[in-house]
Amino acid sequence: YGDGFSWIRGSMLGKGSFGSVYLATIKKSRSKQSYFPSVMAVKSAEVSVSGSIQKEREIFSNIQGCPDIIECFGEETTMGDHGVMAYNLLLEYGSGGTLATRIKKSNGKGLPEFEAKVYTRSLLRGLNHIHQIGYVHCDMKPDNILLVPNYGRNAITEFRTKIADFGLAKRAKMSKKRKLEAYWRGTPMYLSPEAVRDRVQEAPCDVWALGCIVLEMLTGKPVWDEKLKVEEILRKISAEKESPKIPNELSKEAKDFLKRCFMRRPMYRMTCEMLLSHPFLQGLKNDDD
Numbered sequence: 001y002g003d004g005f006s007w008i009r010g011s012m013l014g015k016g017s018f019g020s021v022y023l024a025t026i027k028k029s030r031s032k033q034s035y036f037p038s039v040m041a042v043k044s045a046e047v048s049v050s051g052s053i054q055k056e057r058e059i060f061s062n063i064q065g066c067p068d069i070i071e072c073f074g075e076e077t078t079m080g081d082h083g084v085m086a087y088n089l090l091l092e093y094g095s096g097g098t099l100a101t102r103i104k105k106s107n108g109k110g111l112p113e114f115e116a117k118v119y120t121r122s123l124l125r126g127l128n129h130i131h132q133i134g135y136v137h138c139d140m141k142p143d144n145i146l147l148v149p150n151y152g153r154n155a156i157t158e159f160r161t162k163i164a165d166f167g168l169a170k171r172a173k174m175s176k177k178r179k180l181e182a183y184w185r186g187t188p189m190y191l192s193p194e195a196v197r198d199r200v201q202e203a204p205c206d207v208w209a210l211g212c213i214v215l216e217m218l219t220g221k222p223v224w225d226e227k228l229k230v231e232e233i234l235r236k237i238s239a240e241k242e243s244p245k246i247p248n249e250l251s252k253e254a255k256d257f258l259k260r261c262f263m264r265r266p267m268y269r270m271t272c273e274m275l276l277s278h279p280f281l282q283g284l285k286n287d288d289d
């Protein structure tokens with residue numbers, strides 16, 4: 001599992017509360033027998049605040065080997081800017097940007113249904129892998145889903161998706177009750193009712209968030225009105241009588257798929273494995289994405 005990379009820092013790809021993500025051109029790697037790409041993304045933080053990235057690295061190594069999840073090639077500690085030690089994670093580069101950017105480019109119209117389906121199937125496979133191994137992602141949203149060129153032989157879309165950002169991920173069935181604000185980064189938009197009300201996040205939370213993402217891909221708009229205040233979004237999520245609005249124009253299969261993701265009681269929500277054989281995805285002829 002490769003350490004011993006030497007690389008040149010390129011442009012900034014993203015900025016988080018922890019530190020930054022940069023493009024990296026790999027000069028050489030010591031492990032010559034294995035294949036590594038020449039370009040990677042480096043997620044970097046000062047060592048003193050790198051606890052969450054180090055935890056992320058541990059999760060990456062436990063779940064590696066799924067083509068629907070960003071790969072982690074290694075970790076290293078280097079002398080960073082201003083003589084401060086930095087902790088770096090070397091990651092597979094999502095050269096197509098995030099799903100959030102892709103949805104924005106649709107100008108509020110949403111993606112073509114076939115493209116949304118291809119991405120949905122990939123997200124379900126990735127999540128199913130994470131859940132089978134006993135983890136919950138806890139931060140599924142378009143910003144944390146990366147696009148890479150799709151080289152599949154029968155590919156019908158230019159890009160394919162990969163799940164990234166395991167900074168809030170946790171082991172299943174080991175809930176620590178935290179403060180409500182600790183349950184999201186940036187926006188509470190994708191939180192499930194049980195996360196808001198009972199502070200529990202297990203696999204069904206990821207399924208609820210996936211429903212929000214699928215709805216956003218199909219309509220071009222987030223599940224709750226973006227202009228609402230945080231408290232108002234939290235109130236809508238946890239209110240028994242409010243459920244996400246599923247537009248009638250969507251296909252019958254899409255509407256049914258979304259309904260199953262948005263069951264309020266987590267025990268009634270379908271699992272990723274069940275959703276993979278939902279009629280919404282059966283129209284996809286080609287398995288090579």
Ligand code: ADP
Binds near residue numbers: 018070092095164
């Ligand atoms: P945070 O925990 O701060 O949200 P992320 O891992 O989500 O950190 O990274 C922040 C942003 O950096 C992402 O939303 C994305 O825009 C960009 N980014 C992260 N990882 C990659 C990657 N492997 N390839 C390309 N861009 C990335």
Ligand code: MG
Binds near residue numbers: 143144165
């Ligand atoms: Mg993120």
Ligand code: MG
Binds near residue numbers: 167168
């Ligand atoms: Mg994070």
